Amino acid sequence: MSIHLVRDDLRPPGPPARRHLLSIADLTRDDVERLLGTAHVFEGSLTRNVKKLPTLKGYLVVNLFYESSTRTSSSFELAAKRLSADTLTIKSAGSSVDKGESLKDTAVTIGAYDPDVIVMRHPQIGAPQLVARVTAAHVVNAGDGKHQHPTQALLDLYTLQQELGRLEGLHVAIVGDVLHSRVARSLVQAFDLVGIHCTLVGPPALLPRDLRAEATSDIRAIADADVVYVLRMQNERMEAGANYVPSLREYTERWGITPERLRPGQKVMHPGPMNRGVEIDPRVADSADSLVEAQVRSGLVVRMAVLYDVLTGGPIGVRNLAAAEVA
């Protein structure tokens, strides 16, 4: 018998599909390659004295952040500005959200300004989908609960491509609190799309049951990896008494990434913010093999590419257009 997925039946026929970036699961390998290619074009523009491109002049990009964020919100804001879009940043603290306004009403209110893109971060899974449903904007997910953080995964792919020269055939070990990590969920799907071999490593209770990926609790499994991707121990997501691990000290002893656990030349990545001395040894964080700063730089150009992509509908003439504008 058939299992009915309700959505197709549920949704009335809507306007033509708008381009969103809600989940890596919605992308094809071609989409990923196009986005990385666009990011590379934009990177070229940033070496010039005048770094601003007129590409998105007249467009309005709203950043709607219901969770604290430094690098994601700043890089989206800067990405929009580098492309000459108008930006409006709304944070939940000090807004009508504080007064108990529902997400739907906030979205409809912002929608009344006809934003072209809403970049949003929210602690609940599915929040960007709701906003996409009730506004006419293109929605870019900047993190929803433990679900997805697609631009982080894309910037990580871009970083790997730039730093290691290829994606296909690489082996990446993702180490730490996979259970609570939206970054890990997006990465697993993104790695699968581009042919990167991925191993998840962490304490048993922090590895989600039945996630379709290779997983082990043995830290020695990182030895074979080209890159060790370190996840933050997310204290704020650890419910009291959950006992995922007995103590952070013991976590560090058994799964912390130290110079002793790494091969020379083995690259290390981290989505930030880092807990130095917990999941990552400061010597590793500051070493020449750390790609953390490169990740942040990639974040800007990849988010420029994402904004460009959702608004212009894709690759057609991207190189020519961008090149002409740069010139």
Place this chain on the structure above:
Amino acid sequence: MLSVKEQAGANVLFRAARVVDPVEGIDATLDVLVENGTIAALGEGLDAGDLRIVDAAGLVLAPAFVDPHVHLRTPGREDEETIASGTAAAAAGGYCAILAMPNTDPVVDSAATLGSLVEAARRDAQVAVGFLAAITRGQAGEELTEMGRLADAGAVGFTDDGRPVVSAGLLRRALQYASTTGRPLALHCEEPSLSRGGHVHEGAVAAELGFAAYPSIGESVMVERDVALASYEDEPVHLMHLSAAESVAALRRAREAGVRASGEVTPHHLVLTDEAVRTLDPNVKMNPPLRAERDRVALLDALRDGTIEAVATDHAPHARQEKDVPFEAAPFGVTGLETAFAVLYTELVEPGLLPLGTLLERMSAGPARIFGLERPRVAAGARADLVLLDLAGRTHVSEDGFRSLSANSWLLGRTLHGRVAMTLAAGAVAFDGTTVPA
């Protein structure tokens, strides 16, 4: 024990219906004469006199349904459901009797609260309503309610539905004491240290989407505990809204060992799996959660072989604004009274997975037996608790078609096969869709 408003008994002749009553052993084309709310005769070529004649050729006439698990939201959330709206929805779904859960505001934990509900049902209920009272005061899981007084005031049984009785010792005391009232305990089986407020079944979907997960064993270890206590005390227990294959296995073992344990299953657990959660539609969020295909198959097998004796809707109305939020923020629960038969007919009976007679039994005689209620039946002399089903008809599920005050159905937009054409409850016509074009 059940309450319903006084209504004139129906006078109607069902002409040439396919009468199906699996318990009475009837499946034949017959006329059924109802006079003053009582089935006066079954036969061929009955004389209608000047009574209303319903041409039932091609339609099924069966014992009306009994729902052992409904949330009427009254008192406290009358914006979501009232006794009048909930029983109207039940009638439209083919039910002649429903049992209401006590997790209202205030909780039904005193004879005074229960008495006011019974009175309201006598005024407003279009189908018979039985009320379950709480096992513990405020459903706080600490002190027993006054079960004797509650039984005297009309409680059909006791439950802390929505929550488990976490303390094994307290549940033992409840089993011991409830035995003096002759009313069963209905148990919500959930071990909170394992479910941990999870929103979605622990499996591939929760892992991929990142939801806090509620594993199958969070239910089944509680089922194991509860049947062990029931066995030790030799008292009956009814296990509500079972969702996991391990729970079914535990129930089956207990019954084979002679424990007086019964179970119920919802339409959504029989039809959907956690794959449906990928839509992020808050109308597929319920507790217990939708589980894996192996769980769904085990539930269906158990319903078929009688290990699970009852279909229960767990009709749980929620206001629009409370479901129009991200999945994680939405409350648990979906409506079901108005769609239960049609969806199970469409998904299970038509494809040949469940015989029609079995479905009719599990929706009527089964739940009535568990709670010691009078069994609806098609027999001369019986009160008319009947449902007329148009199997060739269609049920279009849309927001504006509900009699329930809430529309949080997982079937919105679907067209289902089978339609309830008429419901007689407590002898009166409670729903008449015979004039509505299919």
